[in-house]
Amino acid sequence: MLCLRLTPLLVLVLVVSLGAAFPHEGAPRKGCSLFKYKQVIFHEMKAVEKMQKEFRSIRRLDRTCNTRLLDREWTSAHLSVPDRVLLVQAELNFTIAMLQRPARPSFARTRQRPLAFLAQAREDLQGCVAPSHQPSGELRQWLQNLQLAMQTVTQENISCLEDYAIRHLFEVLGDLNCAARQEKC
Numbered sequence: 001m002l003c004l005r006l007t008p009l010l011v012l013v014l015v016v017s018l019g020a021a022f023p024h025e026g027a028p029r030k031g032c033s034l035f036k037y038k039q040v041i042f043h044e045m046k047a048v049e050k051m052q053k054e055f056r057s058i059r060r061l062d063r064t065c066n067t068r069l070l071d072r073e074w075t076s077a078h079l080s081v082p083d084r085v086l087l088v089q090a091e092l093n094f095t096i097a098m099l100q101r102p103a104r105p106s107f108a109r110t111r112q113r114p115l116a117f118l119a120q121a122r123e124d125l126q127g128c129v130a131p132s133h134q135p136s137g138e139l140r141q142w143l144q145n146l147q148l149a150m151q152t153v154t155q156e157n158i159s160c161l162e163d164y165a166i167r168h169l170f171e172v173l174g175d176l177n178c179a180a181r182q183e184k185c
């Protein structure tokens, strides 16, 4: 009896370990599911809009900010498809990091939904670009600028980057959509 009960479990263990031993070669890397973002989902946009409104009502930006480094003279559509994915990955990293900063309860509430959406998008974008892909010169420059902005920011002016990230959220959603639409962007 005991033997019979154990059998399904053993089979399961065997199947799982066989699966791990023989990964499906040639299959796309786990995780890449860009197609979901071909349409920007209306209620996610509403949630972002609501969060931005809440942020504007509580923010107090009383210092001079230097975010010129992050301005771009090109758009996502101008980049190759893998570059677009890299761009939006970096934007998602940055935006999520900024949105996760300590916040007032009212803002912490309204940011929940956008944060969950962005985190899901970041996960879905994993494996969409070959690790060996080299970004174009202009994207590389911008990625370096973003890194520099993150490295030089201080406790005093981090609200500058936070403000920038929240104001530019619709652009990030647009870049995500552009990456998903591939040649049709």
Ligand SMILES: *[C@@H]1O[C@H](CO)[C@@H](O)[C@H](O)[C@H]1NC(C)=O
Pocket: 064, 065, 066, 067, 149, 152, 153, 154, 157, 160, 161
């Ligand atoms: C924050 O301050 C540092 C030091 O003054 C400066 O190098 C950096 O550019 C500032 N960052 C922003 C986003 O204003």
Ligand SMILES: *[C@@H]1O[C@H](CO)[C@@H](O)[C@H](O)[C@H]1NC(C)=O
Pocket: 086, 087, 089, 090, 093
């Ligand atoms: C985004 O963050 C992940 C994990 O934190 C990292 O592996 C990845 O290289 C980052 N992507 C970009 C484009 O910065």
